[in-house]
Amino acid sequence: MSARGIIVGAPRSGSGKTSVTIGLLRALARRGIRVRGAKSGPDYIDPGFHAAATGLPGVNLDSWAMPPALLNALAARTAEDADFVVLESAMGLFDGIPGAPGRSGAAADLARLYGLPTLLVLDVSGQSTTAAAVAKGFATYDPQVRIAGVVLNRVGSDRHRRLCADAIEALGLPVVGAIMRDPTLTMPERHLGLVQASEHAGLTAFIDKMADMVEASLDLDAIMKLATPLAPQSGDFGSALPPPGQRIALAEDAAFTFLYPHVAAHWRAAGAEIVPFSPLANEGPRADCDVCWLSGGYPELHAGHLSAADHFRAGVLRFASTKPIHGECGGFMVLGESLEDAGGETHAMLGLLGHSTSFAKRKMNLGYRQAQLRADCALGRAGATIRGHEFHYARMTETGNDEPLADLADGQGNPLGASGFRRGHVSGTFFHAIARGE
Structure with missing residues (x-):
């Protein structure tokens, strides 16, 4: 049976997608769910964190670099080996390059192709009800990309949470979690992005801290109900890079x-x-x-x-x-x-x-x-x-x-x-x- 899946997206890099994804992966794994992480686009680092959080290999799904048959084959292999797939967007949800339809490299391509809903992570620091305008823009920008729920990140107070959540839910979008501001949840970075999972001091403790944050701040049951089956069309590995030697x-x-x-x-x-x-x-x-x-x-x-x-x-x-x-x-x-x-x-x-x-x-x-x-x-x-x-x-x-x-x-x-x-x-x-x- 194919896994159910959901995309974790955001307006931009630095919104908290990776922290939410890692915490969500480990929190689901704690429940005994066979969960796998995937990353849209050409990111070498995040799949290592996904693997560390789940115990299962991460994978890249890149709609520009991978011909459709290879993309489908990789997505199918990922779904066959899991009960639940969390697909983390690179950069902003719609960020890719101009090109043939469905071949931009953006996570939105995968949302359209596989009918996967998006969990939108909004960094609401420095704003309140304006967050609803951002959420509405995402919900209406492309009818084929469905925003199924919203997570508020870097919330300053309970009043701040209510102002943002009430405005967003008035649009008919469920808010399924709110994460309070916490500098200790920041992931270390260097010039090519995050410090790699293999180099992270106290990696297991850090991932568990992300999972504790998700369990305390997000409605996991609601998020799981938002997911839909990941059932790609048939594909093959004909375009994969062949082994350069035995x-x-x-x-x-x-x-x-x-x-x-x-x-x-x-x-x-x-x-x-x-x-x-x-x-x-x-x-x-x-x-x-x-x-x-x-x-x-x-x-x-x-x-x-x-x-x-x-x-x-x-x-x-x-x-x-x-x-x-x-x-x-x-x-x-x-x-x-x-x-x-x-x-x-x-x-x-x-x-x-x-x-x-x-x-x-x-x-x-x-x-x-x-x-x-x-x-x-x-x-x-x-x-x-x-x-x-x-x-x-x-x-x-x-x-x-x-x-x-x-x-x-x-x-x-x-x-x-x-x-x-x-x-x-x-x-x-x-x-x-x-x-x-x-």
Whole structure:
């Protein structure tokens, strides 16, 4: 039987969606409900919190990057393995990019596609009855996106709660909870968003605190009644990224953390074995692996340790002499000649590609990307189109003389020029691959 599901949305980032979602997931799990979290859009971090709250893997559902068949297949797999699915919106509920209908990347696409109701989280600090105008705007903006209930966040007093709730409920929208202002409920952040679940000190206690807040402030029974069945149309995994090898050496530690859950899950489902190793522990890829994957993360925070990791360096250089290595974003930075950290200190990296990067000279790069590969590599065959996302603050200070890996365009198809590099068996790019393009 398919799970029931609900979307947690908001007008913008920072409204409290993630705190409500994590607390809701753990609170439902406490009831013995098999609950799973999902995240709209290309977010690497929140699925880790969802998994920590539920004990089940998180998943991204991205209407821009994933062709419809893959999106449906992932949604169906999520629903089959759960009784209840909480789908957290990225940014604002309707925030995406212009494009084909239903392919904007916004959570609203998923609301329309699967008929899922939305639980709207409103940060009402600094306002009272005006919150009703915001709620009404959301309720009437798109008839195919149903706002089923409202949660008031950062409420200042019981009078404040009554003013907001009475005005919203007069519109016919139920208010199913109100969360009082509490600075201790704020989730720690850094330059790419939230501190990851794996790095959060006292993670279990923090998630339990979120669940305690939800149980005290929200009507869980009412929220569960708002949910509707998540029953996607048939799909398939034909557009999923195929395993780059039978046995994949995967860099995995505090410096290398960003790999989309659906990518690793599909590699395993396709029969590949993932063999993790830790560069920060001075480990190299196992020699019996077929390919090495350096995922994204925060190498700029660990550049000195990575530079001094002689066994890691020797192992990767040995591996690259005969077998393919691919680096994404942070992994791409480590494949280069050097990395300048935020303090302005330059550290030697692997030197398998000729570029150098700097975190001291920061520039934000953010957005969907579609890449046409110029050559065979771990991402696919020459000529293949890969859809993905780029989000980093590092900038390239030296480009080197390696061959470009791909021709890049933004999410609307506007050309961005050549991207990434390749040399011998080594390839790398700043963008994170999500799926094969359509």
